[in-house]
Amino acid sequence: MKKGNLISACLFIILGIYVTMLSNKFPNPGGDQVTGPDFFPKVLSGILIALSILLFVSTVLNKEDRQVGLLEKSAIKAYITMAALILYLVAINIVGFAIATPVFLFGLIRFYGMENYVKIAASSVLATAIIYGVFKVLLAVPLPMGILFG
Helix, strand or coil: CHHHHHHHHHHHHHHHHHHHHCCCCCCCCCCCCCCCHHHHHHHHHHHHHHHHHHHHHHHHCCCCCCCCCCCCCHHHHHHHHHHHHHHHHHHHHHHHHHHHHHHHHHHHHCCCCCCCCHHHHHHHHHHHHHHHHHHHHHCCCCCCCCCCCC
């Protein structure tokens, strides 16, 4: 696992630098304003570089080299989560964001062990409402309506 962590950390550092260099070429119609079109990619690439450096350093300093088998419980949970995410991406285009997201969150939260259905439902709906409010209302980003309701 150490070798994989070191390789992926280096690759993500290179990717972060590449994205930063690309975003420097974005046109800035606002002049010297702080938040031009290059702002968000630069922030994300900076976070990516910082986390990759953290992964690299923690891997080098860690003496323990734990291997995760392909059929261990944690690996199987990761596979199920990936499959659920793929199903969510399909569902969001069919039934839309407002229906697919709380159902996806409800299922994932329940899968990872929370048993109180009222809390799961409330947090799923609240998270969906917050995401909707930030992207649709605040940032005016269109969210998928789905082919059934669009």
